[in-house]
Amino acid sequence: QVQLVESGGGLVQAGGSLSLSCAASGRTFSNYAMGWFRQAPGKERDFIAAISRFGLSKYYADSVQGRFTISRDNAKNTVNLQMNTLKPEDTAVYYCAAGVPKAIATMSSRDNYSYWGQGTQVTVSS
Secondary structure, X not given: OEEEEEEOOEEEEOOOOEEEEEEEEEOOHHHOEEEXXXXXXXXXXXXXXXXXXXXXXXXXXXXXXXXXXXXXXXOOOEEEEEEOOOOHHHOEEEEEEEEXXXXXXXXXXXXXXXXXXXXXXXXXXX
16 A cells, blocks of 8 residues: 655645645555646546656646656655646646556556545635
8 A cells, every 4th residue: 555645735826836745655655656637626637747666757748748847756755746837727636646657658547546645735826
């Protein structure tokens, strides 16, 4: 089992920045690829970003490419999401997830993740 706990959400004005963090516990963190997803009210949970076991490969959704940056610190068992130039449409509950590593682009699929956090709310005001 892997336990994931997100933090760092909140309210921010459009154009602002937020940094999310996800702390992992349980099994060896570096055994897993990590991802961030988000879910807006009434919508499906969408992929945002993924990072390989040691951070050498990263993959982003087109909607956040160039604005968001995923990173991980295996010594601290954390994965982070730096979000810049936020837009109102970025408003959602943000989830981190852990999955068995596969080709990085395939980590955009929810089906490739076995463990999920409870989520943290991000609200961007216009």
